[in-house]
Amino acid sequence: MSTTVRWGVVGTGGIAHRAVGDLQLCENAEVVAVCSRDAASAASFAQQYDIPIASGDFDALCASDDVDGVYIGIPHGVHFDYAARALRAGKHVICEKPLTMTSAEAEELQRLSRENSAFILEGMWMKFTPAFHKLRELLAEGAIGEPALVQAGAGYPVPVDGPRRFWVAELGGGALCDLGVYTIALAHSVLGDPDEVVVRGTARTDGVDLQEAYTLRYASGALAQLVNSITTFVPPAGWLGGSKGCIVLDEPLFAPRSFRLVTGTPPARPTTTEFTFEQEGAGYVPMFRAAGEAILAGRLETEVHPMSDTIAVLRIMERVRDALMAEGELVPAP
Numbered sequence: 603m604s605t606t607v608r609w610g611v612v613g614t615g616g617i618a619h620r621a622v623g624d625l626q627l628c629e630n631a632e633v634v635a636v637c638s639r640d641a642a643s644a645a646s647f648a649q650q651y652d653i654p655i656a657s658g659d660f661d662a663l664c665a666s667d668d669v670d671g672v673y674i675g676i677p678h679g680v681h682f683d684y685a686a687r688a689l690r691a692g693k694h695v696i697c698e699k700p701l702t703m704t705s706a707e708a709e710e711l712q713r714l715s716r717e718n719s720a721f722i723l724e725g726m727w728m729k730f731t732p733a734f735h736k737l738r739e740l741l742a743e744g745a746i747g748e749p750a751l752v753q754a755g756a757g758y759p760v761p762v763d764g765p766r767r768f769w770v771a772e773l774g775g776g777a778l779c780d781l782g783v784y785t786i787a788l789a790h791s792v793l794g795d796p797d798e799v800v801v802r803g804t805a806r807t808d809g810v811d812l813q814e815a816y817t818l819r820y821a822s823g824a825l826a827q828l829v830n831s832i833t834t835f836v837p838p839a840g841w842l843g844g845s846k847g848c849i850v851l852d853e854p855l856f857a858p859r860s861f862r863l864v865t866g867t868p869p870a871r872p873t874t875t876e877f878t879f880e881q882e883g884a885g886y887v888p889m890f891r892a893a894g895e896a897i898l899a900g901r902l903e904t905e906v907h908p909m910s911d912t913i914a915v916l917r918i919m920e921r922v923r924d925a926l927m928a929e930g931e932l933v934p935a936p
């Protein structure tokens with residue numbers, strides 16, 4: 603019985619360089635191939651990371667018996683096409699966030715995963731971090747009582763001549779796809795599906811959202827207040843509040859190395875407990891390890907971030923985007 607999953611890395615850009623080292627750190631993963639639209643770029647990446655196969659042909663990679671799964675690290679707008687081709691070829695897929703541009707596309711990938719008995723995971727590494735694991739444990743124990751408020755943000759000014767994925771609508775440009783996916787995933791993990799979405803912000807007429815502040819309201823009365831931007835700095839941090847206390851998540855929200863649990867009802871003085879966490883590699887190791895464990899156990903999804911969560915978060919993103927385009931300030935696309 604195999605004890606490792608043989609991965610092909612797709613894309614040779616920013617995230618591929620950060621992720622490949624973490625895949626190589628996983629005891630249940632072996633990086634056997636890299637694929638680029640440019641064979642020379644694949645060859646140079648393969649040499650840099652000592653990867654045996656360099657390919658300039660994605661479909662050939664998917665047809666190869668030497669590869670069990672692919673890690674897709676390319677712009678959001680092309681995720682669906684690449685992930686669907688891999689799943690149809692029976693290859694397991696870990697694909698960067700957001701998995702797809704629409705919830706319908708994610709539903710289709712889930713269907714293809716089941717049809718072809720191939721594993722699927724959106725690269726929502728935040729949820730696999732030790733900090734998030736501890737957070738879930740504390741919430742389940744009732745450490746802050748019933749969570750009723752979540753506040754989180756993430757944003758930074760991206761130069762207009764910066765990576766195209768931020769500015770090209772077809773590639774998934776905008777703050778929501780790049781950063782909102784994290785803040786919404788946090789709110790969804792704690793509070794679930796909102797009843798109401800209220801948004802203020804600015805978007806270009808082509809759909810590239812520049813910044814938004816939005817409130818998700820839940821049937822229980824709970825609220826999440828979230829902010830994302832690609833034009834303004836927003837600290838990538840957040841907090842969760844409940845009747846007995848709160849948890850303050852330190853930066854960066856995507857992979858906090860520490861957070862504080864503050865409990866105590868006035869007039870008692872609050873008690874603060876600090877939790878600190880070790881990071882393995884660049885922070886993606888726990889996610890890659892969990893994917894390998896699921897695949898080797900014959901599962902099609904992970905328990906930590908199942909496709910139902912990916913789809914639910916994409917649905918919330920759609921509601922936020924629709925409300926922003928309907929009620930926000932629209933500025934002309936260049």
Ligand SMILES: NC(=O)c1ccc[n+]([C@@H]2O[C@H](COP(=O)([O-])OP(=O)(O)OC[C@H]3O[C@@H](n4cnc5c(N)ncnc54)[C@H](OP(=O)(O)O)[C@@H]3O)[C@@H](O)[C@H]2O)c1
Pocket residue numbers: 613614615616617618637638639640643644675676677678680698699700725727765766767779780
């Ligand atoms: N998890 C995280 O912490 C994190 C951090 C940053 C980004 N991301 C995610 O990773 C993904 C890629 O981000 P990135 O910053 O690495 O992007 P990037 O550098 O702009 O592009 C990555 C690579 O994708 C390939 N590519 C570009 N356009 C393509 C197209 N139209 N069709 C097919 N391949 C194309 C290129 O590789 P080749 O030239 O080799 O084909 C490029 O080098 C995004 O979805 C982003 O959200 C995640």
